[in-house]
Amino acid sequence: MIREYSEDEMLRIWRMKAGMLVADCGCMVDRYDGYDVEAMLRVDLRRWYANLLQRAPSNLLPIENLASEAECFIGDNYSLRVELPERGVRVLGMKFAGMDREILDFHRPGSYYDIMYKNATVRMHSIEPIAVISGRSVDVLGYEGGALETLRMVAWPADGKYRFDESLLPSLTEETA
Numbered sequence: 429m430i431r432e433y434s435e436d437e438m439l440r441i442w443r444m445k446a447g448m449l450v451a452d453c454g455c456m457v458d459r460y461d462g463y464d465v466e467a468m469l470r471v472d473l474r475r476w477y478a479n480l481l482q483r484a485p486s487n488l489l490p491i492e493n494l495a496s497e498a499e500c501f502i503g504d505n506y507s508l509r510v511e512l513p514e515r516g517v518r519v520l521g522m523k524f525a526g527m528d529r530e531i532l533d534f535h536r537p538g539s540y541y542d543i544m545y546k547n548a549t550v551r552m553h554s555i556e557p558i559a560v561i562s563g564r565s566v567d568v569l570g571y572e573g574g575a576l577e578t579l580r581m582v583a584w585p586a587d588g589k590y591r592f593d594e595s596l597l598p599s600l601t602e603e604t605a
């Protein structure tokens with residue numbers, strides 16, 4: 429089940445898993461060695477969450493329709509470029525008005541489909557558009573018109589909360605590559 433955690437809740441869980449929380453003895457400890465442990469933990473936590481959003485199964489993560497945040501630029505000869513929103517991490521699907529179904533396959537630049545659809549005649553006579561993803565943009569080749577209705581993406585929550593399935597918590601203190 430997907431749960432929501434604040435950053436402070438996540439830091440508390442992280443400290444507990446790492447054995448950094450001890451019983452409160454009523455005293456205060458100050459450090460003056462130049463290390464801000466709290467800031468270091470926050471950076472590590474954000475790095476862990478970014479890795480989780482990039483690699484964990486999408487059904488365990490927050491998925492949002494970010495169509496309203498994307499920018500679309502119509503190109504020549506049945507093509508369109510979609511600039512992905514900053515919050516979006518992974519594209520899962522996109523659909524345009526007038527399409528029967530969502531585009532679920534995203535190809536890399538230089539792939540067979542990308543090379544084939546570079547030909548304007550192929551794009552003009554294609555049955556369905558294809559999507560070629562490169563960095564923060566998606567080129568839709570064989571695009572026949574219509575507004576972007578759906579852009580399903582794994583995304584950073586806008587409110588700064590951490591949302592994920594609680595089954596992913598054991599990976600919290602594992603090393604990430």
